[in-house]
Amino acid sequence: MVRLALVCALGVSAAHAATILVYGDSLSAAYGLAQEQGWVNLLAQRLHAERRDYKVANASISGETTLGGRNRIEGALKTHRPDVVIVELGANDGLRGSSIDSIRANLEAIIDASRRAGARVLLVGMRLPPNYGAAYTEKFQQIYVEVAKKKKVSVVPYFFEGFGEDRKYFLPDGIHPTAQGQAVMLDTVWKELEPLLKSSK
Numbered sequence: 001m002v003r004l005a006l007v008c009a010l011g012v013s014a015a016h017a018a019t020i021l022v023y024g025d026s027l028s029a030a031y032g033l034a035q036e037q038g039w040v041n042l043l044a045q046r047l048h049a050e051r052r053d054y055k056v057a058n059a060s061i062s063g064e065t066t067l068g069g070r071n072r073i074e075g076a077l078k079t080h081r082p083d084v085v086i087v088e089l090g091a092n093d094g095l096r097g098s099s100i101d102s103i104r105a106n107l108e109a110i111i112d113a114s115r116r117a118g119a120r121v122l123l124v125g126m127r128l129p130p131n132y133g134a135a136y137t138e139k140f141q142q143i144y145v146e147v148a149k150k151k152k153v154s155v156v157p158y159f160f161e162g163f164g165e166d167r168k169y170f171l172p173d174g175i176h177p178t179a180q181g182q183a184v185m186l187d188t189v190w191k192e193l194e195p196l197l198k199s200s201k
Contacts, residue, residue: 017055020047020193021080023069023110024088024124026062027159030182032171037179039186043193046186052197057082065092066106073110077117084196085114086189088124088159094140095128104143111151120196121153124189127164154192161188 022028022040030038044056057080061068069089077085087110093103107123114121125144128137141158148155160177162184163169169181177185 017053018083019080020054020056020084020086021076021082021119022056022058022060022086022088023073023076024060024086025064025092026060026176027091027126027185028058028060028086028088029062031062031176032173033179033182037182039182039189042182042186043189046190054083054197060088063092064089065096065098066090066103066110067093070106070109073113077113077119082114082117082119084122084193085119086122086124086193087111087114090140090143091126091128094126094132097132097136100136100139100143103140104147107143107147108151111147111153115151115153121151122156122189122192122196123148123153124156124159126159154196156189156192159185159188 020043022043028038028040030040035041040056040058040060047054047056059076059080066089069087087107089110090103090107093106111121111123123144125141127141130137132140144155145157158164160169160181163177163181167174169177169184171178
């Protein structure tokens with residue numbers, strides 16, 4: 001199911017606020033939850049609470065792949081004109097056993113497009129279940145750190161840091177985090193995002 005939402009920080013004037021574009025898949029589209037429970041909406045709330053002059057645009061689509069993201073990034077950048085882009089893609093590629101090289105190339109293309117548009121980039125990484133084989137899962141996990149290093153962008157190595165092995169933080173499908181998990185995800189992202197908000201464009 002496609003979920004596409006636009007979330008703005010309450011009380012922030014769109015005419016003056018900078019924009020954070022969240023560009024991901026179901027993990028950022030609050031799959032299985034009310035939109036207000038998702039980490040992206042929680043981010044908007046935190047920005048408002050801290051009186052940060054930012055609004056949040058969520059262009060995340062459930063089921064999205066890095067190729068799909070690559071194909072639509074130019075349109076998203078044109079529509080939202082973001083100052084910061086949070087790229088959270090690759091999990092669906094990994095679950096489908098897609099080529100490591102293609103995942104890497106797509107992520108790099110998304111980052112390149114975002115930077116050409118003048119945006120700072122935060123890359124959010126994932127890991128795969130061990131049943132996908134040690135060789136593939138290790139290579140997949142390293143993509144994010146390697147791409148971030150090559151492109152000199154900030155990175156969250158693992159989106160589920162601190163709770164990825166704890167079933168109580170997941171919905172019955174075992175893949176998508178609960179509302180409790182979403183709050184932890186926000187804290188994980190915030191550690192790397194906050195320095196980008198302080199820096200100049």
